[in-house]
Amino acid sequence: MVSAVGKLGGSGLGLLALAFVACATAQTPDGGDGPITPATGGGGAGGGGHPSTGGTGVLPAAGTSAVPTAGKPSTGTAGTTGTTGGAPGTAGTAATTAGTAATGGTAATGTCPPYTGTLAKDSTIFMGGFGKSTTGMWSGYGYTYKYGTATVTPGMGTSCFSLAKMCANGSVPAADTAGAGLGWNIAQAMGASTMSTVAITTPVVLKFAGVTAGMRVQLSASATVSYCYTLTAAEATAGTATIPLASFKTECWGTTGTAYDGVVKIEAIQIAVPGAAAAAVPSFDFCLLDVEPG
Numbered sequence: 292m293v294s295a296v297g298k299l300g301g302s303g304l305g306l307l308a309l310a311f312v313a314c315a316t317a318q319t320p321d322g323g324d325g326p327i328t329p330a331t332g333g334g335g336a337g338g339g340g341h342p343s344t345g346g347t348g349v350l351p352a353a354g355t356s357a358v359p360t361a362g363k364p365s366t367g368t369a370g371t372t373g374t375t376g377g378a379p380g381t382a383g384t385a386a387t388t389a390g391t392a393a394t395g396g397t398a399a400t401g402t403c404p405p406y407t408g409t410l411a412k413d414s415t416i417f418m419g420g421f422g423k424s425t426t427g428m429w430s431g432y433g434y435t436y437k438y439g440t441a442t443v444t445p446g447m448g449t450s451c452f453s454l455a456k457m458c459a460n461g462s463v464p465a466a467d468t469a470g471a472g473l474g475w476n477i478a479q480a481m482g483a484s485t486m487s488t489v490a491i492t493t494p495v496v497l498k499f500a501g502v503t504a505g506m507r508v509q510l511s512a513s514a515t516v517s518y519c520y521t522l523t524a525a526e527a528t529a530g531t532a533t534i535p536l537a538s539f540k541t542e543c544w545g546t547t548g549t550a551y552d553g554v555v556k557i558e559a560i561q562i563a564v565p566g567a568a569a570a571a572v573p574s575f576d577f578c579l580l581d582v583e584p585g
Contacts, residue, residue, distance in 0.1 A: 409576065412580060420457075426583050430479060431480075435447065437470070441470055442471070457579045458579075460575060463571060465569065474560070489557060495534045497531065498580040499578060509561040511560070518551040519563075
């Protein structure tokens with residue numbers, strides 16, 4: 292389900308898939324030299340996002356999740372995530388098809404890195420990394436992603452997203468080529484390793500904890516198209532935002548750009564922590580509690 296952070300804002304934020312098998316985080320540079328050639332990696336999958344005006348960087352897009360049968364997480368080593376996802380593994384076994392990884396990404400080693408933040412607020416719609424809106428048809432797996440030298444936990448998979456915790460923490464350096472975030476595929480069935488797209492025709496209502504002003508909500512349409520909205524201080528304090536469709540723009544670094552029209556189909560909804568050359572984000576720790584069509 293859907294894209295990004297940092298100058299990240301540019302377009303296409305990534306929706307990377309979550310998975311129950313190998314855990315990994317998507318890493319794609321943004322605001323840099325544009326799309327990069329994928330290399331082989333292990334684990335789940337991530338994606339590159341699209342450049343928006345004001346920058347040519349690549350951002351994460353929605354990803355597919357690798358899910359074992361019987362709903363049990365399978366074991367396996369983590370790897371960097373790229374534009375395609377790993378195939379679902381059988382219960383208790385790791386996915387055998389590796390996702391491709393973006394070059395320049397740092398591979399994670401060992402088992403799925405868990406969430407290390409302290410906020411840990413329970414979501415009302417997510418359980419074990421899978422979420423379903425209560426008032427609409429949105430459903431799918433959550434995922435984390437990062438690019439540049441940002442850090443983020445957890446990785447992806449049921450062993451990473453514990454129970455009702457849909458949370459992420461990490462840090463972003465002082466660079467527009469770095470960022471991290473948390474995404475949710477919104478057109479994916481439970482147990483599915485692929486996702487679809489759906490047009491959003493109403494305002495997007497989010498509830499969250501730990502979010503700060505300047506973080507972005509993004510509608511990821513593809514690896515090259517995304518629409519962004521920058522959260523205000525009032526929304527961060529209230530812990531909720533109801534965002535009109537026209538407020539999502541393709542220009543993620545400003546207030547211009549093409550507004551979302553309610554027709555373009557969306558893969559994922561993301562909360563991004565964008566990097567900026569002016570200042571680093573020494574630490575972030577936030578949870579996505581609810582996402583509903585308004």
